[in-house]
Amino acid sequence: MKRENIEIAVGIFVLIGILSLGYLSFRLGKIDMFKTGYYTVYAEFDKVGGIKKGSVVEIAGVPVGSVEKVTLNERYHAVVELRIINSVKLPEDSIASIRTKGLIGEKYIQITPGGSDQYIAQNGKIRETESSVDIEEVLSKYVFGKI
Numbered sequence: 001m002k003r004e005n006i007e008i009a010v011g012i013f014v015l016i017g018i019l020s021l022g023y024l025s026f027r028l029g030k031i032d033m034f035k036t037g038y039y040t041v042y043a044e045f046d047k048v049g050g051i052k053k054g055s056v057v058e059i060a061g062v063p064v065g066s067v068e069k070v071t072l073n074e075r076y077h078a079v080v081e082l083r084i085i086n087s088v089k090l091p092e093d094s095i096a097s098i099r100t101k102g103l104i105g106e107k108y109i110q111i112t113p114g115g116s117d118q119y120i121a122q123n124g125k126i127r128e129t130e131s132s133v134d135i136e137e138v139l140s141k142y143v144f145g146k147i
Contacts, residue, residue: 038065038083039122043096043109048078049132050107051098057082057109064088067109082109082126090126091116098132107132 045051048070057065065084073079084090093114100107111126120126 037086039086040068041082041084041090041120041122041124041126043080043082043126043129044073045078045080045096045098045129045131047131047134048080048098048107049134050100051078051080051109051132055106055108057084057111059088059111059113064111080109089119092118092120093128094120094126095128095130096126097130100132 051067051070053067053069055067056063057067065082065088067080068083069081071079071081080096082096090111091114093116095112095114097110097112098107099110
């Protein structure tokens with residue numbers, strides 16, 4: 001009887017360990033099993049220059065979502081699908097800009113909220129966007145005297 005109790009205790013301990021590892025894997029991998037608490041909005045840019053799935057979306061330096069997908073539309077513009085936390089409501093006149101953290105850091109999307117009383121709904125679109133600045137393009141214009 002004593003051996004059975006030890007085997008049951010070890011089995012429970014191993015099961016708890018496996019469940020804990022699974023939970024940590026999902027949390028550290030930033031994977032949501034249940035996609036609740038988010039809504040989707042779209043933004044169209046001329047150039048996205050380094051934005052990819054998983055890039056951060058920030059308002060005032062605070063992460064409020066992530067990039068879900070980047071595709072190309074029929075006008076050859078990049079359409080970025082953003083997942084925004086439900087508690088954050090974006091006014092219709094918000095501006096989405098592509099920014100860089102540091103000099104050579106990663107790209108992220110910064111949203112500047114507007115002052116409208118109307119909010120962007122699920123699958124809505126951010127109309128005002130600012131594409132990324134290509135440093136090489138600016139330097140070449142400066143070198144060849146086009147600035």
